[in-house]
Amino acid sequence: QVHLQESGPGLVKPSETLSLTCSVSGGSISSGNKFWSWVRQPAGKGLEWIGRIYTSGLTSYSPSLKSRVTISLDTSKNQFSLRLSSVTAADTALYYCAREGIRADTDVWGKGITVLVSS
Amino acid sequence: SYVLTQSPSVSVAPGQTASITCGGDNIGSQSVHWYQQMPGQAPVLVVFDDSDRPSGIPERFSGSNSGNTATLTISRVEAGDEADYYCQVWDRVSDHVVFGGGTKLTVL
Numbered sequence: 001q002v003h004l005q006e007s008g009p010g011l012v013k014p015s016e017t018l019s020l021t022c023s024v025s026g027g028s029i030s031s032g033n034k035f036w037s038w039v040r041q042p043a044g045k046g047l048e049w050i051g052r053i054y055t056s057g058l059t060s061y062s063p064s065l066k067s068r069v070t071i072s073l074d075t076s077k078n079q080f081s082l083r084l085s086s087v088t089a090a091d092t093a094l095y096y097c098a099r100e101g102i103r104a105d106t107d108v109w110g111k112g113i114t115v116l117v118s119s
Numbered sequence: 120s121y122v123l124t125q126s127p128s129v130s131v132a133p134g135q136t137a138s139i140t141c142g143g144d145n146i147g148s149q150s151v152h153w154y155q156q157m158p159g160q161a162p163v164l165v166v167f168d169d170s171d172r173p174s175g176i177p178e179r180f181s182g183s184n185s186g187n188t189a190t191l192t193i194s195r196v197e198a199g200d201e202a203d204y205y206c207q208v209w210d211r212v213s214d215h216v217v218f219g220g221g222t223k224l225t226v227l
Contacts, residue, residue, distance in 0.1 A: 037216070046221040047154075047162065047205055060214045063120050096161060103150040104209035104216045105167035112161055 002027040004097050004110035011116050012091075018084040018115055022097030029078045030055050035100040036080045038071060040093040041112075048093075052100055053080060087117045121210040123219035130225040137193040139222045141206030144187060149208040151189040153182055156203045156221075165204075166191060193224070201226045 008020035022036070029036060037052035051061035053071045061069045070083040084091060095115055099108040124142040131137040141151060151169050154162035164173050166182035169189065179194045193200055206219040 039218075046203075047156075047207075047218040049207075049216040049218060052216065060216075062215065063213075100216070101167070103152075103168065104207060105150075105152045105164060106154070106162070106207070107164050107167075107173060109161040109163075 002099060002108050004099065004108055006095060006097050006110045006113040008113060008115070010114060011118065012087055013119050014088055014117055015086055018082070018087050018091060018117070020082045020095055020097070020113060020115070022080050022082075022110060024078045024080070024099075028075075029073060029080065030075050033102050035102075035104070036071075036073070037098050037100050037106065038082045039096045039098055039106075039109075040091075041096070042090075042093045050082065050084075050095075052104075089117050091115070092117045120213060120215055121208065121217050123206055123208065123217055125204075125206060125219040125222045127220070128223045128225065130227055131193075131196050132227045133196055133198060135196055137196050137200070137224055139191040139193075139204050139206075139224065141189040141191075141219050142187055143189070143208065146187055146189050146208065147185045149184075149210070151182065151184050152207045153180075153191045154205045154207065155200075156205065158202075162205065196224075196226055198226050200224060 003025045005023045035052040038050040068085045094112045096112045097110045098106045153166040156162040169184040170182040
């Protein structure tokens, strides 16, 4: 059974870059027709899709975040990562990593990591 | 970009049926997925591809999708079903994934 675990700083200063890593266990990040994605949720609000990466390295990003987002794979470590540049307080949220099927049916989620953007 | 619209809240008495809707332009042509999110927990997939259930999800959860509305139906509602529910689609035209705003289900 695949498990996902987010890691990274819980506090990021405004204008800096948020960097998170998702470690995948119980299966290979390179196998199957799966996408590896990031979703965030500000406190008390709904889910926001950030973007995803296919096993081939092909990426797709939310239009509202595309200019600031990079998602990458590290198959040697069985991990994938999120970088979000030029953060502001509006980027404060609970960040989830997840596994999506071909039509984005997301069957595996990490527990989430809270990131606060503050000086 | 594609927009999904959900009512903010739905209330239902125990044992009754809850219907949670998700509106979108010609959503019937899309594959819709539904998630249940309990307070303080990650979302859980309860229906995928409009009407299929992952293993372990009770048969009380069902889905349908036609025209401009997709519906998640929860039969014989229990207190433990109280949660936020989100619809989601993959817009194949733009290759973007979209979530609805979420519906809070309250069991009276």
